[in-house]
Amino acid sequence: ETGVTQSPTHLIKTRGQQVTLRCSSQSGHNTVSWYQQALGQGPQFIFQYYREEENGRGNFPPRFSGLQFPNYSSELNVNALELDDSALYLCASSLVGSNEQFFGPGTRLTVL
Amino acid sequence: AQTVTQSQPEMSVQEAETVTLSCTYDTSESNYYLFWYKQPPSRQMILVIRQEAYKQQNATENRFSVNFQKAAKSFSLKISDSQLGDTAMYFCAFILHGSSNTGKLIFGQGTTLQVKP
Numbered sequence: 567e568t569g570v571t572q573s574p575t576h577l578i579k580t581r582g583q584q585v586t587l588r589c590s591s592q593s594g595h596n597t598v599s600w601y602q603q604a605l606g607q608g609p610q611f612i613f614q615y616y617r618e619e620e621n622g623r624g625n626f627p628p629r630f631s632g633l634q635f636p637n638y639s640s641e642l643n644v645n646a647l648e649l650d651d652s653a654l655y656l657c658a659s660s661l662v663g664s665n666e667q668f669f670g671p672g673t674r675l676t677v678l
Numbered sequence: 679a680q681t682v683t684q685s686q687p688e689m690s691v692q693e694a695e696t697v698t699l700s701c702t703y704d705t706s707e708s709n710y711y712l713f714w715y716k717q718p719p720s721r722q723m724i725l726v727i728r729q730e731a732y733k734q735q736n737a738t739e740n741r742f743s744v745n746f747q748k749a750a751k752s753f754s755l756k757i758s759d760s761q762l763g764d765t766a767m768y769f770c771a772f773i774l775h776g777s778s779n780t781g782k783l784i785f786g787q788g789t790t791l792q793v794k795p
Contacts, residue, residue: 599781608682608769608788609723614781622780656723660781665711665773667783669723 568593570659570670578676579647587642587673589657597621598640599667600632601656609656615640616662644675652677680705682772684786691760692794698745699755699789701770709775712746713783714755718766726768729753731775760793767791 571590579585591598597616601609611624615634629645638659644651654674658667681704691697703712714726729737729746736744741761745754757764770786 597781599783601783606788608771608785609783611782611784616781622782624782658723658783665775666713666725666728667781668725669715671722 570595570657570668572655572657572670572673574673575671576674576676578678580678581647581649583647583677584643584645585647585675587644587655587657587675589640589642589659589670591638591640591657591659592668595659595661595668596638597660597662597664598634598638599658599660600640600642601658602626602651603654603656603672605653612642647677649677651675680707680710680772680774680784682770682784682786684770684789686789687787688790688792690792690794691757693760693762695760696756696758697760697791699757699768699770699791701753701755701786703751703753703770703772703784705751705772705774707774711773711775712744712753713771713773714742714744714753715769715771715785716764716766717769717788718763723769727755757791762793762795765791765793 599614600612603609613623614621618634633641654672657670660667712729772784
């Protein structure tokens with residue numbers, strides 16, 4: 567069974583740029599959720615994707631957007647990067663209707 | 679709105695001893711799940727234990743057990759026979775169950791646990 571994978575591991579961008587983060591869900595999982603975790607804080611829910619559509623969203627502005635593909639993998643796109651976007655971005659996959667989410671190792675984004 | 683509060687930013691325990699991490703939450707819903715996740719330094723988040731709100735019996739997983747007090751909205755984690763590998767940040771988390779579930783796990787601020795040899 568393949569676990570959740572994310573790429574890249576680390577990323578450095580400058581303010582105003584755009585970034586795309588990628589996630590491959592655990593084998594058999596059809597739902598992907600994205601979280602932002604600032605240093606020393608708990609993760610904050612960004613949104614969830616199911617059947618290639620956004621299924622729920624947290625308090626994040628529209629410049630945070632996502633995609634889910636037919637193979638259930640997902641992308642998180644962030645436009646017009648701000649310094650406060652520096653964080654660990656976590657992807658979690660699950661089966662629809664299940665309350666248990668399995669996390670990937672995360673992508674560390676630094677915005678300079 | 680649902681919130682999760684962990685009031686202990688840092689804790690330490692001697693190897694082989696027992697430690698309890700505290701968590702309180704707030705919700706007006708009755709159908710939900712609670713979790714404890716472990717995040718070791720520079721490693722990914724893994725599930726330690728989960729509790730269904732409709733179950734009165736406290737969940738246990740080997741050395742890990744919870745004390746779930748639904749009326750008090752309290753959900754503490756007890757780690758028995760602490761091991762060096764238990765050193766990590768621990769997060770309490772909450773998710774609504776059923777039709778209200780939009781996949782949103784709500785996390786507390788975390789408790790950094792250090793197990794000392």
